[in-house]
Amino acid sequence: METDISKIKKISKQKEKENWEFRSFLKNCDITDEKIDSIVHRLYRDIVSEIDCQKCANCCIEMVPTLDNEDIDKFSKGSGIPVAELKSKYLIKNHESNDYTFDKMPCPFLKNNSCSCYAYRPKDCVAYPHLHKNDFTSRLINVIVNCSICPIVFNVFEGLKYKILDYDQEEKEDFY
Ligand code: SF4
């Protein structure tokens, strides 16, 4: 399994065409979405147990999470920063959705490679990299983007390719 983020970036760049082709394959193949979800969930469980997010923290460096009002209230209480100050100093409003994002990368609350407000972090941070969710095939554009950001996503996507494109005849029945 590859966990070095600089190598992952390089490989993801090299595999860009392959990844988009695999997306098309997944969108058009006759393997059910439920089956793909169950393979992804299994791969995710195996891979997440092998990766130390505290050593990585790359999502906090390269992603900007979305915060709704509930997240902002909770984060304000946890950080001790009043809501108005949090919004004016650290957040940008998305006027279409009315949600907010942090105004810079890496996240200003990342300290010594750890979240300084971990217990109060936004739902979007808790859910990242979203591979426990259903409907994997509906989120493939984000998955491909995240391949070069998150070692878990990279390894799950590579594992999925191996399982689906290189499965042998014995395994075939397992997919349909
Ligand atoms: S979720 Fe992915 S990017 Fe974030 S810390 Fe864990 S391995 Fe790294």
Ligand code: SF4
């Ligand atoms: S709030 Fe915490 S978990 Fe979320 S991006 Fe910032 S440092 Fe990372």
